Amino acid sequence: MNPLIAPESNAHHAAGGRCALSVNVNKVALLRNTRHLGIPSVLRAAEACLLAGAQGITVHPRPDARHVRTQDVHDLAELLRRDWPQVEYNIEGNPTQNLMDYVRELRPHQVTFVPDSEDQFTSDHGWQFPADMARLKPLVAEAQALGVRVSLFMDPTPEAMAYVAELGADRVELYTETYASTHGTARQAEVLAGFTRTAQAALAVGLGVNAGHDLNRDNLADFLRAVPGVQEVSIGHALIADALELGYTETVREYQRCIQKAYA
Numbered sequence: 216m217n218p219l220i221a222p223e224s225n226a227h228h229a230a231g232g233r234c235a236l237s238v239n240v241n242k243v244a245l246l247r248n249t250r251h252l253g254i255p256s257v258l259r260a261a262e263a264c265l266l267a268g269a270q271g272i273t274v275h276p277r278p279d280a281r282h283v284r285t286q287d288v289h290d291l292a293e294l295l296r297r298d299w300p301q302v303e304y305n306i307e308g309n310p311t312q313n314l315m316d317y318v319r320e321l322r323p324h325q326v327t328f329v330p331d332s333e334d335q336f337t338s339d340h341g342w343q344f345p346a347d348m349a350r351l352k353p354l355v356a357e358a359q360a361l362g363v364r365v366s367l368f369m370d371p372t373p374e375a376m377a378y379v380a381e382l383g384a385d386r387v388e389l390y391t392e393t394y395a396s397t398h399g400t401a402r403q404a405e406v407l408a409g410f411t412r413t414a415q416a417a418l419a420v421g422l423g424v425n426a427g428h429d430l431n432r433d434n435l436a437d438f439l440r441a442v443p444g445v446q447e448v449s450i451g452h453a454l455i456a457d458a459l460e461l462g463y464t465e466t467v468r469e470y471q472r473c474i475q476k477a478y479a
């Protein structure tokens with residue numbers, strides 16, 4: 216863990232010590248890219264979500280530019296630097312592909328390493344240890360030397376947390392699809408217990424805990440109530456889908472209400 220990077224994030228503080236909400240705007244860009252009209256605007260989406268109380272913005276600029284593109288990443292960095300200095304910028308991607316150029320040029324608050332292939336439909340697995348250790352170690356060190364907090368996208372496997380800590384990463388992002396797909400079923404408690412054990416294992420080795428993928432208004436509070444120490448959830452697909460019906464403002468407020476409910 217990098218002593219130069221405070222374990223407590225600005226966003227976490229801004230959320231009053233509760234879990235911070237980082238809105239992933241990938242899907243706004245996906246819709247925008249289907250015409251050459253520049254609408255819906257990624258910047259306006261980010262601003263509306265921040266005005267409604269989101270504490271962070273997340274993007275995942277994939278190599279095929281299917282949604283968030285390089286210009287979006289730079290424009291968002293400028294918007295946050297100029298108008299929202301207290302808001303965290305989290306850039307996700309595979310550090311062996313196009314991600315590190317963004318880290319070097321923009322130095323976001325956080326970078327989340329995700330082991331996706333270039334043409335992957337969506338993120339669907341975490342890093343594998345010890346196999347991935349050697350190639351990740353210099354990349355973790357490089358990002359941290361630039362003052363960027365490093366989070367690793369991980370499956371809920373408690374025994375992998377020691378490897379993440381050995382790498383020197385600051386946080387893990389728990390890949391929450393298996394939780395989301397079993398929420399409300401007979402397997403919910405069993406699957407959720409695995410996330411709780413993984414978070415406990417991460418905290419025990421000094422790692423911060425983030426979470427994301429397929430979280431939504433229905434499953435968010437149950438997750439945060441059960442899983443200790445979650446500092447940030449990054450939510451995109453379901454939140455943007457909700458915003459198509461409710462608008463950005465009401466949607467972000469509703470997600471913040473879900474987070475509040477978990478701590479009530």
Ligand SMILES: CC(=O)[C@@H](O)[C@H](O)COP(=O)(O)O
Pocket residue numbers: 239241242274275277307329336337338368427428449451
């Ligand atoms: C890493 C992860 O689970 C998501 O952050 C990812 O950004 C989803 O990518 P798509 O929006 O391309 O499905």
Ligand SMILES: NCC(=O)COP(=O)(O)O
Pocket residue numbers: 239273307388426427428429430449450451452453454
């Ligand atoms: N890291 C998760 C993220 O940024 C958004 O994932 P999703 O809510 O679009 O599934």
